Amino acid sequence: MSPICNARVLFKEFPGSDYPVVDQHLAYDDSQTVDPVTDPLDGGFLVKVLYLSVDPYLRRRMTPGGAPEESIQPFAINEPLVNYGVGVVLRSEHAKIKAGSHLVGFLPFQEYVILPNDDGITLLDSKPDGISWSAYIGVLGMPGLTAYSGWNEFSRAKPGExxxxxxxxxAVGAVVVQLAKLSGCKVIASAGSEDKVEYARTIGADVAFNWKKDNTREILKREGPINICWDNVGGESLEAALDAAASHARFIICGSASNYNTGTPYNVKNLQLLIWKEIHFYGFLYLSLQPKHGPAFLRDMPRHVAAGEVKFKEHLTRGLARAGDALLDVLRGGNFGKSVIVVAEE
Ligand SMILES: NC(=O)c1ccc[n+]([C@@H]2O[C@H](COP(=O)([O-])OP(=O)(O)OC[C@H]3O[C@@H](n4cnc5c(N)ncnc54)[C@H](OP(=O)(O)O)[C@@H]3O)[C@@H](O)[C@H]2O)c1
Structure with a gap:
């Protein structure tokens, strides 16, 4: 076989405190080639990348000096972006990795990669019937684990709450909605478009509203008080949720999507309610909860998905050339479901 194009998406420049610009801060590059048959493996294995995950935290890897947490290091200039992905092994000289195996792990944003070892790689033995391997970067992967581990660790949910x-x-929020329903709770869901609101209802939300059109405070006042808040966005809605909290409420602070592209984060002004209402605030990173909850997640979540008890929706972007647009969609709320780049069909 003669060499074929091995396209990549490179990180070019730090975007400052605004949204990244495609072709300036990240760029598609098709200057490299790979020969899948003859390129030397040197004891490693050749992976054809099938799916790459687009997550809001990628924006936080575009900050010079990195984020406060050690696990989030800045991307290297002129190197491919890296994130969770699913691939299939084409050739292998590695004792434990066989050609034809599927795997999930941190993969570069490029079509083919030769990995020298299996550090950070998990082999996928099987998948639930009718479900794409891409689920392993969504509901059966990091976002699903985030929802499952945070919910089981901190919610202390009781039926009727x-x-x-x-x-x-x-990706995370939809799993939380369904876990909360499985726990017998009433769920109030907010999302940023009418389609998303309708979807939140179809997966079980009792009350769903569009935060861009409806008044979050009024809805929470009418439908609350809130016993558990799962916050993915921070900012004004978190402030409104604190005002609507019940005594002894649990706030699970998962993300702050409304702040990732702003130079000055929104300052929540009513934190004193933590005292008066004896609210418990839990910030967490899924990696810290993985050792405790990972094994049960791997056992339970495929079963829930196969049984249709946990549904999921993917937002597919086809081709690495559109990776920058996919990232912007996630940062602006343009994704409807778990954002996945389909790098190649099998
Ligand atoms: N703690 C952890 O270990 C961990 C792990 C994974 C993810 N997270 C965090 O969890 C959150 C959800 O992640 P995900 O992968 O499931 O992403 P996602 O919800 O699929 O996509 C991000 C969503 O954030 C919302 N958003 C964006 N800008 C916003 C703004 N200015 N105000 C309000 N909402 C805005 C949009 O939804 P709407 O259109 O509905 O507003 C957008 O679709 C993110 O904050 C992420 O960083 C944390």
């Missing part, structure tokens, strides 16, 4: 979930149609 009221839960408020923001970005409720997204």
């Amino acid at each position: 009221t839960v408020f979930v923001t970005a409720a149609s997204g």
Whole structure:
């Protein structure tokens, strides 16, 4: 076989405190080639990348000096972006990795990659019937684990309690909505478009509203008080949720999507309510909860998905050339479901 194009998406420049610009801060590059048959493996294995995950935190890797948490290092200039992905092994000289195996792990944004070892790679033995391997970067992967581990660790949910979930149609939020329903709770869901609101209802939300059109405070006042808040966005809706919180409410602070592209984060002004209402605030990173909750997640979530008890929706972007647009969609709320780049069909 003669060499074929091995396209990549390179990180070019730090975007400052605004949204990244495609072709300036990240750029599609098709200057490299790979020969899948003859390129030397040197004891490693050749992976054809099938799916790459687009997550809001990628924006936080575009900050010079990095984020406060050690696990989030800045991308290297002129190197491919890196994130969770699913691939299939084409050739292998590695004792544990066989050609034809599917795997999930951190993969570069490029079509083919030779990995020298299996660090950070998980082999996928099987998948639930009728479900794409891409689920392993969504509901069966990091976002699903985030929802599952955060919910089981912190919610202390009791049937009949009221839960408020923001970005409720997204990769994490949609799983939380369904776990809250499985726990017997009433769910109030917010999302940023009519389609997303409708979807939140179809996966079980009792009350769903469009935060861009409806008044979050009024809805929470009418439908609350809130016993559990799962917050993916921060900012004004978090402030409104604190005002609508019940005594002893649990706030699970998962993300702050409304702040990722702004130079000056929104300052929540009513934190004193943590004292008066004896609210518990839990910020967490899924990696810290993985050792405790990962094994049960791997056992339970495929079963829930196969049984249709946890549904999921993917927002597919076809081709690496559109990776920058996919990232912008996630940062602006243009994604409807888990954002996945389909790099190649099998
Ligand atoms: N703590 C952890 O370990 C961990 C792990 C994974 C993810 N997270 C966080 O969890 C959150 C959800 O992640 P995801 O992967 O499921 O993403 P997602 O919900 O699929 O996509 C992000 C969503 O955030 C909402 N959003 C964007 N800008 C916003 C703004 N200015 N105000 C309000 N909402 C805005 C949009 O939804 P609407 O259109 O519905 O507003 C957008 O679709 C993110 O904050 C992410 O960083 C944390």
